[in-house]
Amino acid sequence: MNIVFLSPGATPHYHKFCVELKKLGATVLGLGDEVYDQLHPDLKSSLTEFYRVNDLHHYGDLVRAMGYLTFKHGKIDRLDSLAEYWLETEAKLRTDFHIEGIKTDSIESIKRKSHMKRVFQKAGLEVARGEVLRSVEDVQKFVKLVGYPVIAKPDVGVGALGTFKIRDSKELETMFNTKPANVDYIFEEFIESRICTFDGLVDVAGQIVYCNSMIYSQGIMETVNDDLDVYYYTARDIPLALQTVGERIVRAFDLKARFFHFEFFKLSDDHYVPLEVNMRPPGGYTVDMFNYAADVDLYKAWAEIMLTGKTKLEYDRKYHAVYISRKSRRAYEHSKDQIMQKYGAHILNHVSVPGVFSSALGNEGYLYRADSTQKVLEAAEYIRQKY
Template structure:
């Protein structure tokens, strides 16, 4: 099997995806914009071959790279990056080289939030009311229906970039006057706690691993307020959340891919779908999968790509938490104090790359505990101002 992996050196914690594939005998063919010498030994050892392009945004260069690998190794069987930023590029390359997987037509409901909303609706999953707006009058129609506040976000966007919460007419006029030129979707603001349903499907679209997380606040608030956050995995998935999550996986026909589906919990058993992401959850969440369940999800994905269809046998033994700190805050407890008190529970301390720091903080602590109340205690200690 030949698999092209786009940008195999970033993020660094995704390198095991390539390494596990290579261990199964897959030809892992990397394309990136770093020189071969700049790749770490771990990245170099995980690849069968590597092709450097001057700019990953130059599609002609990517075509040339894929053509080179086709000439050298034969038909390309899979192409992946696991990165939402490159999702559309991945799809176009798959179409041009007739590779199994998501194609450009799929982006209409995978990248576009308006498209996602329609799939959720058809599946009978509740969503926030709203629509794509182009003019002030269209925005006012949405607000007349749902009231303030509203959320405006790029219909085709990544994460919380260029997302706005609008509270009144003054902010509305400012948004319409200054907004970026791309299409925006405007929705009623949903008040609730964010939960995610996460996992991996096999080539038949059957879930072979799943889990769930809950978040201290939304990424939009974290980014717009330059705040810190925490989120953690659940040992037991609420029944209603899992039912909706499985229904969404089926509706979106997610095959041989990770999924990260976000919901607002608005009542004791009520959930409103926010969006679906057909990629691993961001940040260090794949590591958290492993820590919470004592598994190797990198190896599991490689096995799925190599033909595995059987579900993984596992137990959700721990709650695993990611808690961030921002350099702009004055925290009560030093890193040394944190490690002295909770070092036995802490698994990783990460210095977050700048491109992710707005959402994930400047420093991230990953820890696990058997009891949920310990999550709150440790998080409160780490983030105490």
């Protein structure tokens, strides 16, 4: 089986997906604008070939690359980057080269937040009131219905970059004066609640083979805009109401052979309002967290689904896995040595975060697991304690 992995070196630990594909016998073909010699050694050893283009944004170059790889290796069976940024590019390439997976006829519903709302509503789910608005006057009319504050975010966008919390008419004017030109923004009513997720992996039949949920110390928007450090941790038990609405969304979007990451407002233990969907693994080091929480290997499980359409996972979420971030410009009370002395037996990794991810994930992070929420919160407090 020939599998093209788009931009294989962009996310530091995603080389593990390519490694597992090769172990299972796939011909793994890299297509990216990275310098080959700078790729992770395990990634290089897993690739049968790496085709470098100068810029992944030049679609014509990607078409020529795919034509070459098809001529040399035969029909391409799968293509993915597991990154939200390239979803539309992937869909175009799958359409043009007749590759199984999400194509251009269905990309809008998973790319545009305004279209996601339509799918939620069609599935009978409650949503936050919101719409794409292009003028101050239209937003003011919307505010008359929902009141301040309102949230403004790019209709197409990744993470919390470019997101505004608007508290009054002055901030609204500022937002329109500073937002990127020619970018559609969706404006939504502000809902005061915790954010949680429903995440997992589905096989080629759309069956959920793994799922979990994450709880955040605060929203990613607040983390980025207010320059905060964040922690988030996996659940051991998923509330029935959350799992039920999550499964409805999987069916509503007709997901096949994909990771998913759904975000919700948690209004109570039995009341969840969908915020948005992301058809990729959760960001940061979350795949590793899921593996640590249940002693599974989702890199291998995804690779098995790519090659055979299915995988068999028997798992128990025995632990909470938590990611605890620190930012270099903060003065923390406890040093790395003190942290390792106190928690080292249960710290699974200490990572340095690439700059492009640091606004959300900090400059460094600790991956820790424990069997109780109390232990998670105590560790998060200790590691993030400031002078």
